[in-house]
Amino acid sequence: MPRASRKPRARFNPQTYLDAVGGAARSYPSGATIYSQGDLADRVFYLRSGHVKLAVVSSRGKEAIVGMLGPGEFFGEGCLAGQRQRIGMAIARDRVSVTVIPRRTMQRLLREQHEMSDLFISKILTRNIRVEEDLVDLLFNSSEKRLARALLRLAVYQGADAPPMVVPAISQETLAEIVGTTRSRVNVFLQRFRQLGFIEGRTTLRVNASLLSVVLADPM
Amino acid sequence: MPRASRKPRARFNPQTYLDAVGGAARSYPSGATIYSQGDLADRVFYLRSGHVKLAVVSSRGKEAIVGMLGPGEFFGEGCLAGQRQRIGMAIARDRVSVTVIPRRTMQRLLREQHEMSDLFISKILTRNIRVEEDLVDLLFNSSEKRLARALLRLAVYQGADAPPMVVPAISQETLAEIVGTTRSRVNVFLQRFRQLGFIEGRTTLRVNASLLSVVLADPM
DNA sequence: CCCCGGCTGTGCACTTTGGAACACCTGGCG
DNA sequence: CGCCAGGTGTTCCAAAGTGCACAGCCGGGG
Numbered sequence: 001m002p003r004a005s006r007k008p009r010a011r012f013n014p015q016t017y018l019d020a021v022g023g024a025a026r027s028y029p030s031g032a033t034i035y036s037q038g039d040l041a042d043r044v045f046y047l048r049s050g051h052v053k054l055a056v057v058s059s060r061g062k063e064a065i066v067g068m069l070g071p072g073e074f075f076g077e078g079c080l081a082g083q084r085q086r087i088g089m090a091i092a093r094d095r096v097s098v099t100v101i102p103r104r105t106m107q108r109l110l111r112e113q114h115e116m117s118d119l120f121i122s123k124i125l126t127r128n129i130r131v132e133e134d135l136v137d138l139l140f141n142s143s144e145k146r147l148a149r150a151l152l153r154l155a156v157y158q159g160a161d162a163p164p165m166v167v168p169a170i171s172q173e174t175l176a177e178i179v180g181t182t183r184s185r186v187n188v189f190l191q192r193f194r195q196l197g198f199i200e201g202r203t204t205l206r207v208n209a210s211l212l213s214v215v216l217a218d219p220m
Numbered sequence: 221m222p223r224a225s226r227k228p229r230a231r232f233n234p235q236t237y238l239d240a241v242g243g244a245a246r247s248y249p250s251g252a253t254i255y256s257q258g259d260l261a262d263r264v265f266y267l268r269s270g271h272v273k274l275a276v277v278s279s280r281g282k283e284a285i286v287g288m289l290g291p292g293e294f295f296g297e298g299c300l301a302g303q304r305q306r307i308g309m310a311i312a313r314d315r316v317s318v319t320v321i322p323r324r325t326m327q328r329l330l331r332e333q334h335e336m337s338d339l340f341i342s343k344i345l346t347r348n349i350r351v352e353e354d355l356v357d358l359l360f361n362s363s364e365k366r367l368a369r370a371l372l373r374l375a376v377y378q379g380a381d382a383p384p385m386v387v388p389a390i391s392q393e394t395l396a397e398i399v400g401t402t403r404s405r406v407n408v409f410l411q412r413f414r415q416l417g418f419i420e421g422r423t424t425l426r427v428n429a430s431l432l433s434v435v436l437a438d439p440m
Numbered sequence: 441c442c443c444c445g446g447c448t449g450t451g452c453a454c455t456t457t458g459g460a461a462c463a464c465c466t467g468g469c470g
Numbered sequence: 471c472g473c474c475a476g477g478t479g480t481t482c483c484a485a486a487g488t489g490c491a492c493a494g495c496c497g498g499g500g
């Protein structure tokens with residue numbers, strides 16, 4: 001193989017390798033639980049299509065969202081670091097299809113396929129950075145700013161023409177869990193943003209990114 | 221080499237490999253800044269001895285501690301995921317010696333040395349889990365519980381005889397930054413813990429682990 | 441021996457947040 | 471057509487947390 005080329009991983013499809021080692025395809029309907037807290041942790045998942053939320057529930061019922069993943073991401077990788085049980089749960093947010101790789105297979109794959117391990121490391125590091133960002137966000141910013149940040153992150157660029165980005169329908173309840181606060185609070189802030197013209201619409205809301213980011217800049 | 225043996229990484233010294241690729245040794249006095257926010261991110265550090273704190277400062281001066289590292293850990297690895305600038309700072313907490321590896325060298329090393337990449341992945345995943353724990357801790361628990369948790373984590377087992385573990389001298393200010401609250405608050409809780417007999421001593425404080433963990437179990 | 445800086449002990453006013461309660465809308469379904 | 475479920479708009483109060491101010495303690499250096 002031409003591994004002397006300068007950027008060998010410009011387009012690399014991990015699926016090929018995962019299939020080659022016999023990774024099992026599986027799919028879940030929206031809302032299905034892929035694994036839950038306490039389950040045996042002995043495989044890694046590769047998210048082929050759809051979206052997955054990673055959440056943890058506290059002893060007193062509250063739920064916190066620690067990650068929202070899209071296609072091409074890995075999850076359940078804690079087992080590679082010696083974790084025996086899942087410390088959180090993975091829930092399908094829409095129709096999801098994954099490839100399941102047993103722990104040892106994944107370990108072997110990471111050793112034997114450079115590109116695979118490159119990709120994996122880079123994904124993990126990126127997730128790591130993301131979680132750290134969330135941590136400092138939580139430490140530094142008020143719920144209002146965190147909500148603004150979350151909205152900006154959730155918003156997707158809708159074609160080249162429309163500047164107002166759009167947040168794919170999400171309940172205030174879920175927003176609250178992402179931001180780490182209560183629904184009533186989210187509601188109040190959303191209202192405020194609406195009145196200031198930062199967002200509009202009810203279920204799927206349109207976001208004026210440049211306006212909304214004013215909230216973040218604001219001293220307090 | 222006998223790589224057929226079942227547990228090849230039982231004792232694996234990464235330092236050998238780091239030296240082999242020309243990793244530069246460097247050392248810092250206590251309190252020195254290893255890198256700071258905004259610096260060019262083009263190398264990875266391997267912590268040979270001493271302790272390092274990873275912190276982020278907000279636009280309004282507050283400082284948050286996102287990690288406390290000990291010997292054998294990597295840091296500054298964000299650059300492997302395409303980060304151009306350091307998003308936080310690394311400070312030596314005592315006399316520290318590190319090995320510095322340029323980004324590309326590290327990437328090559330990770331591809332070519334299985335054990336290296338095994339080790340690295342496992343370290344990164346562990347850190348990841350740790351940060352996620354902190355995140356949910358912050359979301360679920362009150363400052364009091366977080367402080368209790370932090371104390372338990374900081375405490376080190378002092379020889380086989382003495383059940384009371386010991387927290388290596390640390391200022392209330394730093395504790396506050398770790399826990400994510402204010403010093404006055406930390407002070408109050410420490411006082412409370414003292415009165416309940418959970419801890420004793422002033423500068424380096426002795427911790428009664430089993431008693432202190434009562435705080436964590438407590439409903440509220 | 442005294443002063444100074446750094447850490448600790450404490451009180452207090454002000455803000456933010458959580459949690460719960462209640463009315464309202466809207467779409468689906470019998 | 472009326473009911474129900476699930477999400478939304480709104481309000482309120484007590485609990486938790488922040489920021490600040492000020493006093494005390496303690497060790498080291500002039």
